[in-house]
Amino acid sequence: MLRRTFHAMGTEVELLLDAVPGDEVERALEGAESEFGRLEAVMSRFASESELSTLNRLGRLEHASADLLDIVRLALAARETTGGLFDPTVHDALVAAGYDRSFEDVPASGSSTAHDPLSGGACGGRVRIDGSSIELDPGTRLDLGGIGKGYAADRAAEILNAAGPCLVNAGGDIAVRGGAWPIAVADGLTLELTRGGMATSGRDRRRWSRDGDERHHLIDPGTGRPAAGTPLRVTVVAESATAAEVEAKVAFLGGDIDVPRVIVADDGSTVLAGGLA
Numbered sequence: 035m036l037r038r039t040f041h042a043m044g045t046e047v048e049l050l051l052d053a054v055p056g057d058e059v060e061r062a063l064e065g066a067e068s069e070f071g072r073l074e075a076v077m078s079r080f081a082s083e084s085e086l087s088t089l090n091r092l093g094r095l096e097h098a099s100a101d102l103l104d105i106v107r108l109a110l111a112a113r114e115t116t117g118g119l120f121d122p123t124v125h126d127a128l129v130a131a132g133y134d135r136s137f138e139d140v141p142a143s144g145s146s147t148a149h150d151p152l153s154g155g156a157c158g159g160r161v162r163i164d165g166s167s168i169e170l171d172p173g174t175r176l177d178l179g180g181i182g183k184g185y186a187a188d189r190a191a192e193i194l195n196a197a198g199p200c201l202v203n204a205g206g207d208i209a210v211r212g213g214a215w216p217i218a219v220a221d222g223l224t225l226e227l228t229r230g231g232m233a234t235s236g237r238d239r240r241r242w243s244r245d246g247d248e249r250h251h252l253i254d255p256g257t258g259r260p261a262a263g264t265p266l267r268v269t270v271v272a273e274s275a276t277a278a279e280v281e282a283k284v285a286f287l288g289g290d291i292d293v294p295r296v297i298v299a300d301d302g303s304t305v306l307a308g309g310l311a
Contacts, residue, residue, distance in 0.1 A: 236267025
């Protein structure tokens with residue numbers, strides 16, 4: 035079993051490949067790692083020169099890349115099918131909550147500032163795609179962090195799979211192609227994934243406080259604020275890591291979904307749903 039780790043998209047990425055070392059395998063590992071870097075340059079909201087940052091700054095991008103067009107279409111389709119529970123236009127709500135930089139640089143505690151009122155950022159703005167151009171309504175900006183990591187994990191897995199059965203783990207967004215992979219999802223609970231993807235949405239990792247108010251990165255689009263009254267975390271299995279990212283967010287917010295999932299409460303108790311037993 036070959037293993038490679040690196041940092042990308044604000045998280046640790048792990049590549050596992052069941053193959054014999056050789057030139058072809060090394061090229062696959064290098065290609066999968068490079069794919070994360072390439073897609074980060076497209077979708078990062080923290081890199082000022084990324085395509086997404088340019089779109090958010092200008093409100094319109096005339097010649098968007100095929101990757102940005104693809105992920106924005108996927109995100110908008112997910113907003114439509116989930117009735118707005120998944121919404122890529124939560125950018126300003128995240129900034130208002132204090133998540134205005136790469137997470138490792140977000141202060142764990144402190145006071146709100148003038149630009150961080152937690153007033154509830156506007157969500158649900160219109161996004162128009164016309165050919166290769168993307169246009170945002172005034173005041174609308176996109177965040178593709180979660181779905182972007184799932185998308186990158188799927189793409190990297192396709193590259194790796196040319197060399198053998200593989201698993202890609204991008205901070206909990208997992209894509210599998212071939213093989214059988216045991217994955218720990220809660221204390222004493224392991225799921226075996228043989229295909230597709232897995233993702234977890236939770237408020238136990240990316241959290242911070244302002245003026246004593248606990249906050250996290252999962253925004254309720256209905257309020258524009260960090261979601262309240264949720265489980266601690268939800269892990270979902272789907273046909274891809276990209277789809278699992280969407281379903282996990284919807285399940286975390288209490289949406290009605292019918293996919294295998296593990297729900298963990300604050301006290302650590304678990305509920306299995308969607309066919310898991």
